[in-house]
Amino acid sequence: MAKITAAEVNKLRKTTGAGMMDCKKALVEAEGDFDKAIEILRKKGQKVAAKRADRDSSEGAAIAKVNSDSNEGVIISLNCETDFVAKNDTFVTLANELADLALGFENKDAFLAADFKGMTVQEKLTExxxxxxxxxxxxxxxxxxxxFVGSYIHAGNKIAVLTGLSANVDGAETAAKDVAMQAAAMNPVALNEEGVDQTVIDKEIEIAKDQLRQEGKPEEMLDNIAKGKLKRFFKDNTLINQAFIKDSKLSVSQYLKSVDSNLEVIGFKRVALG
Structure with a gap:
């Protein structure tokens, strides 16, 4: 039986993130072969992954990253089962490292197949x-x-938002973050009226009509009153029309005009856990 040193165990632990005893057992089983020990730990991860495939992974860390030119950003959420794991420093560090890597990929599938320290991202997740x-x-x-792209991560890494502005002007960084905080707090359904799905509009109109009928309003008045309620829905639920959380006298659109007369928000992405 190969003699396993503490230095070898520690090296395997640093490489894989596995516990000391798991690393020692893997090295013993591999008779001191470092690469084989890594493979043993990976296979253990595959077995655990298969057993837990149907578990709910609604906890985790949502991380937003923006590139050095501030013209592209990414959000990923690294999901787990419990809040205890989600708050672990090692887990959050891994989420940040993966988000940095994700900046270079256009979709989730390409990202999962990407190299991460000698293995694919998917293999790292399994490990x-x-x-x-x-x-x-x-x-x-x-x-x-x-x-110009800005970002905001809500305390506890539960919500991450990216916002895209029409120009990189003086004050763009603060403005983009303010709008991202707005989206995090108020969870708009779309950027503007045009972005609201027709099924959502139809549902809101039907809800409004049902409420009006219960109030005893005449059937011939329902369409006009429901349209008025729909305008209120757009005001409350589309990002550019919402009351700005830092100054409710302004809409988000008006706030941006106060930064620069031509500045607009042209897109946003929001990822929330739970």
Whole structure:
């Protein structure tokens, strides 16, 4: 039987993130072969992943990253099963490292197949499922490009937002973050009226009509009153029309005009856990 040193165990632990005892057992089983020990730990992760495939992974960390030119951003959520794991520093560090990598990819599938420290991202997730003992996966993956992209991550990494502005002007960084905070807090359904899905509009009109009927309003008045309620829905639920959370006298659109007369928000992405 090969003699396993503490230095070898520690090296495997740093490489894989697995616990000391798991690393020692893997090295013993591999008779000191480092690469074989890594493979043993990966296979353990695959077994745990298979057992936990149907588990709910609604906890985790949502991370937003913006490139050095501030014209492209990404959000990923690294999902797990419990809040205890989600708050672990090692887990959050991994989420940030993966988000940095995700900046270079246009979709989730390409990202999962990308190299991460000698293995694919998907293999790393499987490995960490074995290490942590919980289902670990990438939940959200959102990209955004614009002349200026800003970001905001809500405390606890539960919500991450990207906002795209029409120009990189003085004050764009603060404005983009303010609008991202708005989207995090108020959860708009769309950027503007045109972005609201027709099924949502139809549903809101029907809800309004049902409420009006219960109030005893005449049937011939329902369409006009419901349209008025729909305007209120747009005001409350589309980003550019919402009351700005830092100054309710302004809409988000008006706030941006106060930064620069031509400035507009042209897109946003929001990922929330739970």
């Amino acid at each position: 960490q499922t074995g290490v942590i003992g919980e289902k670990i996966e990438i939940g959200g993956f959102e990209k955004l490009s614009a002349p």
